[in-house]
Amino acid sequence: MENIQKKAAELASFFLNNLSKFDKIYIVSHKDTDGIAACALLYITLSRYKKVETRIVSQIYTETLNKLKKIVGDNLVVFSDLGSSFCEEIEEKFKYYIILDHHPVKNCKGNILNPHLFGYNGAYDLSGSGAAYLFCKNLYPEIKKYSYLAILGAIGDKQNDPFQGLNLEIIKEGKGIFERYGKNIFIKNVEDDLKDGEYFSSLLNACGTLDKENLGLQVCIQNKEAIKEAKKIYEKYDRELDRALKHFLENKDKIIEENRKRSAYFILTNTKRNLTGPLSTLLIKIFNDKPVIVISKKDNLKISARGTKELVSQGLHLGEALKIAVNGKGEGGGHDIASGAIYHGDAEEFIERLDFEIKKQLKKGFLIEGELMFDYENEKIASSVAEAIDVDNEKPLKATLIETYSNRNIFITKVKSESIGTFKNVIDDVLVCIKSAEIMKE
Secondary structure (H helix, E strand, O other): OHHHHHHHHHHHHHHHHOHHHOOEEEEEEEOOHHHHHHHHHHHHHHOOOOEEEEEEEOOOOHHHHHHHHHHHOOOEEEEEOOOHHHHHHHHHHOOEEEEEOOOOOOOOOOOEEOHHHHOOOOOOOOOHHHHHHHHHOOOOHHHHHHHHHHHHHHHHOOOOOOOOHHHHHHHHHOOOOEEEEOOOEEEOOOOHHHOEHHHHHHHHHHHHHOOOHHHHHHHHOOOHHHHHHHHHHHHHHHHHHHHHHHHHHHOHHHHHHHOOOOOOEEEEEOOOHHHHHHHHHHHOOOOOOOOEEEEEOOOOEEEEEEOOHHHHHOOOOHHHHHHHHOOOOEEEEEOOOEEEEEEOOOHHHHHHHHHHHHHHHHOOOOOEEEEEEEEOOOHHHHHHHHHHOOOOOOOOOOOEEEEEEEEOOEEEEEEEEOOHHHHHHHHHHHHHHHHHHHHHHO
């Protein structure tokens, strides 16, 4: 934990050292339980220094960042529970920024605090609100009395089965705040109705889902009137979720049959877009032998995907699969066990692409496979042929996986397919390509 704590302290120093250079602080956070809790922690802390403006959003895109830049100017913007996948663009666009996130991240070396950069798994060890908490306690030590918000974020992101890693360290730090921990946790210093961590977390999630994020922020800081209103919001949310879940349970056999040959349960629905996440979380408990992909067909496709730890251990990474499947027609990504996407295109096209990517990861669904090996005079020739006929798996043949590489002076192509006919055609095409590559090298 020492290295990530050190980075949190460095970001706090960056904040203090540059405080005089901006007039206002903007907080941009995700609209689920974790994002709302993170935003609350940051607001409580940073408003002690400067005027703060909050923006809670479902996702960020390049267009979002361009619009935000015009508003923020040279002021500080703090991204919480999002931003990792856009860290290079954020660094380019904003003079002063901080990213406090837990989603998968690559090539980020700027002002970012993310457990993945310190050997932890952001899907299990620390939430976005946990990252915000580590940062905030360097600026406002009394924030520890609000450490329950970091744990509510972890519960909201299903990191409590059981608590582990950095989440467990935060619980230990909050001695006297938490009564017990296991799968659930009870919080001592909040309103009686909110002592149950699962219920408190669900209340915040309902606020975010039904576009009452600011109400959720007030609930975080124990505003009694806000808590009363949030309970009514939660009851409405619960009814809508129950109706949708009942429909899917009544059609369970149909869903199983429709997806019998697929790598996941793809569930197309006209349900509200903001319910796809909660629904996929509930449905993975029922359809748990394969990933669950809930797709709202309203406007552009809104996709929420969920897996299990067992499927992840078999190679599943839903975030990576979605990122590839959107293929430039939207945005997708997230954790190995839970992720989401927006897709501007045909539903069946998207399902086919995502089905293929998940099959690659789980190595399931391929009925026939074979391997071509050629022994060349030297390593250079083998490498050149492999490079010349490298197959673009971004545009795969239906239900066919092709892998081409060289090992010293050996050139290898592996082909896997659901169809014997397709398998034969692909082998024929690869042989023609190899022959052409050899002639060109001559």
